[in-house]
Amino acid sequence: MEIFQIVVLGIVVLIILTVLRETNPEIAVILSLVTGIIIFVSILPKLSSVVEVLNSLARKSGLDTIYFVTTLKIIGIAYITEFGSQLCQDANEKNLASKIEIAGKVMIIFLSIPIIIGLVEAILSIMP
Amino acid sequence: MEFFKNWVVQVVNIAILAVILEMLIPSSSLKKYAKVAIGLVIMAVILNPILGFLKTAPSIEAQVFKSDYLLKNSAFEGLSEKAKEQTKILIAKEYKNRLSQQIREKLESLYNLKGVEVEIFMVEDLDKKEFGKINSLILHVKGERNFNKEEVKKLISAFYNVPLKNITIKEE
Numbered sequence: 001m002e003i004f005q006i007v008v009l010g011i012v013v014l015i016i017l018t019v020l021r022e023t024n025p026e027i028a029v030i031l032s033l034v035t036g037i038i039i040f041v042s043i044l045p046k047l048s049s050v051v052e053v054l055n056s057l058a059r060k061s062g063l064d065t066i067y068f069v070t071t072l073k074i075i076g077i078a079y080i081t082e083f084g085s086q087l088c089q090d091a092n093e094k095n096l097a098s099k100i101e102i103a104g105k106v107m108i109i110f111l112s113i114p115i116i117i118g119l120v121e122a123i124l125s126i127m128p
Numbered sequence: 129m130e131f132f133k134n135w136v137v138q139v140v141n142i143a144i145l146a147v148i149l150e151m152l153i154p155s156s157s158l159k160k161y162a163k164v165a166i167g168l169v170i171m172a173v174i175l176n177p178i179l180g181f182l183k184t185a186p187s188i189e190a191q192v193f194k195s196d197y198l199l200k201n202s203a204f205e206g207l208s209e210k211a212k213e214q215t216k217i218l219i220a221k222e223y224k225n226r227l228s229q230q231i232r233e234k235l236e237s238l239y240n241l242k243g244v245e246v247e248i249f250m251v252e253d254l255d256k257k258e259f260g261k262i263n264s265l266i267l268h269v270k271g272e273r274n275f276n277k278e279e280v281k282k283l284i285s286a287f288y289n290v291p292l293k294n295i296t297i298k299e300e
Contacts, residue, residue, distance in 0.1 A: 047152075054148060059237055061141030064189045065230055066196070067169045071149055074165050078158040085156075104158055112165040113199060118192035119172055122179055125257055 006039055029091045036083060070111055077107050134286040135177050142173045180289030187289070190260020193223050216254040223260060224248055231284065235267075239280060243270045264294035 013035045020028040051072065058068045081104030088097035146166050153162045172188050179188065197219050198204055204215060228246035235241040245268040251261045265284060269275075281295045 050148075050152070054145060056237070057141065057145055059234060061138055061145065063142060063145065063169075063173060064192075065226075066189060066192055067172065071166055071169060074162050075149065075152050078153050078156065078162050081158060082154045082156045101157060105161055108158065108161045108165065110199070112168060114192045114196035115165065115168045115172060117195040118188045119168060119175070121191045121257075122172075122175055122188045126179070126182065 002042065006042060009035065009038065029087075032090050033087055036087065040083065067115070070115065074108050074111055077104055077111070080104075081107075130282070131177070131286070138177075138286075139174055142170055146170055177286075177289070187258075187260035187262075190223055193226070194219060194254060194259065197222070217252075220252040220254055220259070224250065224252070227262075227288075231265075231267075231288075234283075234287070235280065238283070239275050241269060241275060241280075244268065245270075262288055262290045264296070265290055266296045266298060268298050268300055270300050 013031060017028050017031060020031065055068065058065075081100055085097040085100040085104075088094070088100060146169070149166055150163060153159050172192075176188055201215075204212065207215065227250075228248055231246045232244055235244050247266040247268070248262060249264045251258050251263070253259060265288075267280070267284075277297050280297065281292055284290060284295055285292045
């Protein structure tokens with residue numbers, strides 16, 4: 001069971017972190033970064049198979065690849081932004097965290113603008 | 129009847145897909161933004177077959193592709209007239225390539241048809257409202273004979289809003 005490994009890793013790191021935070025907070029940040037990356041990497045194979053299934057479903061349902069790719073990109077941006085901003089919050093850098101979140105939001109809006117334009121054009125063309 | 133069946137199946141598939149995709153989004157403040165984008169995609173898919181009925185309606189995908197390209201190359205406005213024309217031709221060409229690639233992949237994954245060449249005749253003028261509307265399609269199939277021609281035609285016609293009579297399958 002991989003979830004056991006991940007949770008146990010999390011608990012062990014948590015105990016180490018509680019001690020480290022008081023003695024050397026600098027190393028604590030690095031430790032939590034590394035743990036985060038390890039957990040993320042360990043779920044990547046599973047995530048990729050999920051995406052594979054979704055991809056075949058999308059192909060069958062006639063979803064244009066441009067939509068599917070855009071949605072996946074948006075989800076990826078959400079993950080990465082979340083990861084970065086949580087890390088900054090752990091290090092007590094709330095300012096930086098909110099900046100990262102703003103960047104993520106702008107990126108998501110930038111990616112969805114073409115879809116919005118396409119829709120608006122289509123709807124306008126239906127109107128007499 | 130066939131049309132409605134295809135449409136309903138498509139919408140149901142997209143709804144399932146959207147729910148799974150929404151589950152994948154991490155629970156953060158970004159969730160609502162991602163949800164809006166997924167909602168837009170669903171809207172585009174639901175609208176697409178309705179647009180197929182209209183003669184002058186644009187293809188949503190083509191519009192999305194065009195604005196995506198122009199957004200990413202924001203230097204476009206600063207180009208000279210001639211360069212702009214060239215870029216427009218390039219965008220149309222790129223869109224056509226992508227479309228034929230997509231049809232090829234679809235035929236390969238659904239009917240196991242390999243080495244199909246797709247010839248597309250569509251509105252290639254980027255400034256026209258109906259840019260990207262496919263007028264007719266010719267599929268050149270090599271070697272393979274064991275497939276249901278009518279079914280392939282129906283599938284392509286449903287996905288790309290091309291009238292059935294404008295799709296030709298040539299066996300070589």
